[in-house]
Amino acid sequence: MAGRTAGPGGAQQSTGPARTGTFAIPGSASTKECQAMITLRSTLHLTGLTGVTIEDMVIDTDGDGIVLDDCRDITISRVLVNACGGHGIRLTNSAHVSIEDCAVYGYDTGSVAAGTFTFLHPRPCGGIRVLSGSRDITLTSTVIEHSRGLVLDTVDDVVVRGLHMADVLGVPLVVRGRGRRVDIGDIDILNVLSDVARPVQPVHIPAERPRQSA
Numbered sequence: 433m434a435g436r437t438a439g440p441g442g443a444q445q446s447t448g449p450a451r452t453g454t455f456a457i458p459g460s461a462s463t464k465e466c467q468a469m470i471t472l473r474s475t476l477h478l479t480g481l482t483g484v485t486i487e488d489m490v491i492d493t494d495g496d497g498i499v500l501d502d503c504r505d506i507t508i509s510r511v512l513v514n515a516c517g518g519h520g521i522r523l524t525n526s527a528h529v530s531i532e533d534c535a536v537y538g539y540d541t542g543s544v545a546a547g548t549f550t551f552l553h554p555r556p557c558g559g560i561r562v563l564s565g566s567r568d569i570t571l572t573s574t575v576i577e578h579s580r581g582l583v584l585d586t587v588d589d590v591v592v593r594g595l596h597m598a599d600v601l602g603v604p605l606v607v608r609g610r611g612r613r614v615d616i617g618d619i620d621i622l623n624v625l626s627d628v629a630r631p632v633q634p635v636h637i638p639a640e641r642p643r644q645s646a
Contacts, residue, residue, distance in 0.1 A: 538579030
């Protein structure tokens, strides 16, 4: 299988055969000191890769945050994703993916990296979407805040534990399709907002952040 990544302007570029390796970003594990972490200002799009680790980084973009297509054995750990104009994390036809100790936001683009967490945009996106063909997905100790919620669409063998959602726009949890063995527990949801444009305050610094360790 040939691996492909998104090039300039979203064009797909071949990277040769799919490889097993590590994509590890060193940096601070503190969620309140984003400036100390490695920051990516564009979509991280992985296609056809196996054995990849993404950790200790901030992705703050006006498009999608992390996109996995046809990937296997992926770990996403201690990552902050802010995607006001796109999906926070989206998985399609991927297997054995672990998302742990992360946070997904829909605050204004650039504000999470800056540490201000402002929200002038009335209809944020963000959220996590696990789509058709994906299986063996684990989501633990993760925050979804000021964004869309979690969508599980025709997926098998999914475990969700320790999910905190706050200021969610629209339906916070959607499970649809013919998914099998979906195990969901230990979820708390605070303040579900209607799926319509609404006035918002110009500055808000949320009180809670995911617990993270180095």
